[in-house]
Amino acid sequence: MVFQKPDGMCDGGDLDCGSGLLLIIKKSMDPLEPGQLLEVRSRERTVADDLPAWCRMVEHEFLGFEKHEQHTSYYVRKGGSSGSVEEDLEAARGYQWSVRVREAQGLSAKVFSRNHTLTAGQPAEFSQKVDAPSAIDYLLTSLGSCLVVGFKAHASKRHIVIDEMEITLKGKLENILYHMELEDHGSPKVEEITGIFYVTSPNDESELEDVWRTTIERSPIYQTLLPSVSINLKFQVIL
Numbered sequence: 001m002v003f004q005k006p007d008g009m010c011d012g013g014d015l016d017c018g019s020g021l022l023l024i025i026k027k028s029m030d031p032l033e034p035g036q037l038l039e040v041r042s043r044e045r046t047v048a049d050d051l052p053a054w055c056r057m058v059e060h061e062f063l064g065f066e067k068h069e070q071h072t073s074y075y076v077r078k079g080g081s082s083g084s085v086e087e088d089l090e091a092a093r094g095y096q097w098s099v100r101v102r103e104a105q106g107l108s109a110k111v112f113s114r115n116h117t118l119t120a121g122q123p124a125e126f127s128q129k130v131d132a133p134s135a136i137d138y139l140l141t142s143l144g145s146c147l148v149v150g151f152k153a154h155a156s157k158r159h160i161v162i163d164e165m166e167i168t169l170k171g172k173l174e175n176i177l178y179h180m181e182l183e184d185h186g187s188p189k190v191e192e193i194t195g196i197f198y199v200t201s202p203n204d205e206s207e208l209e210d211v212w213r214t215t216i217e218r219s220p221i222y223q224t225l226l227p228s229v230s231i232n233l234k235f236q237v238i239l
Contacts, residue, residue, distance in 0.1 A: 003063065003075045006039035008032050011071075013156030014043050017050035020153075023092065025076070029060075032078045037063070040074040043156070047074065108132050124179055124188070139190065140169045146221040147197065147233075154218075155211045160203045167233075169195035192230045200238045208237055 010028035012021040021042070029038050040051065048065065051074055055062040061077040100112040104119065108131060111118040121132035133141070144167045155162050171193045173179065175186030201208055212235045216222050225231060 003039075003066065003073075004037060006075065007036035009039040009041065011041040011157075011159075012044065012047070013153070013159070015153060015156065016044045016046050017054060021047065022054060029076070029078055034078050034080040036078050038076045038078065040076060041071045042074065043071050048072070051076070106131070124173060124176055126176070136171055136173070136190070140171050140193070143193065143219075143221045143225065144169050144195075146219050147215055150219050151197075151199070151211060151215045154214050155201075155208075158207070158211065160207055160211060161201055163200040163202070164238075165197075165199050167195055167197045169193060190225075190229050192232070193225070194232045196234045196236055198236050198238055205237045209235065 008028050008031065010024050012024055015021040015024070021040075021044070025038070025040055028040075032038060040047075052062040054060075055076055059079040061079060063075040063077055065072050065074045101120075102110045102112075104110040107122050109120045111120055118138075119132040120138060121130050121134045123135045125134045148165055148167055151165060152162060172191050174189055174191040175183060176188065177183040178186045179188035197212065199208060216233075222231065
């Protein structure tokens with residue numbers, strides 16, 4: 001199928017419809033008049049299923065797609081009943097994440113997070129082999145995944161190619177013996193997090209460093225921990 005020249009274009013990179021792509025689309029769609037055409041470029045395969053469903057819900061017309069070497073172009077004709085971008089942005093600002101945590105067998109807990117179930121062990125256990133990750137493990141996991149996936153998303157928006165990424169993190173409590181009631185001084189808080197973020201890419205190192213700065217500046221977990229925890233992360237490009 002041959003599509004007419006679009007009246008607008010947006011590029012979602014690797015974002016899916018649940019991680020901000022729809023807000024990008026709505027922001028690009030807002031200046032268009034009903035009946036005009038928007039081209040949505042994406043490299044995320046789930047968009048092929050999710051975007052037509054969203055179009056039906058908000059009464060835009062999904063016209064089809066074209067596959068290219070580096071991306072797929074989706075074509076959407078603007079309808080007349082879509083809500084405003086401001087309403088969607090305000091809804092996003094007020095969104096609240098929710099989990100349920102129940103006690104489980106032994107010293108563990110069962111965590112229910114949307115369509116996933118996780119098992120958590122003791123708050124701070126330092127054995128090499130455990131039945132389930134501790135709360136400290138999950139804290140480091142939360143930070144590490146926030147940075148890795150965040151870096152990938154910000155790089156995607158800039159059309160930066162990432163070959164591989166990995167972060168190693170270590171966390172230290174001020175005094176774990178206080179948590180264990182073996183001493184009565186100090187604090188059980190996380191005192192320090194150190195780590196190295198490795199990335200390989202054909203892009204210039206300066207571009208990658210700019211993405212890294214953006215990633216930590218806009219990371220919910222990093223910025224939440226930063227006021228109370230000493231965080232020392234090294235960014236390293238592997239050539």
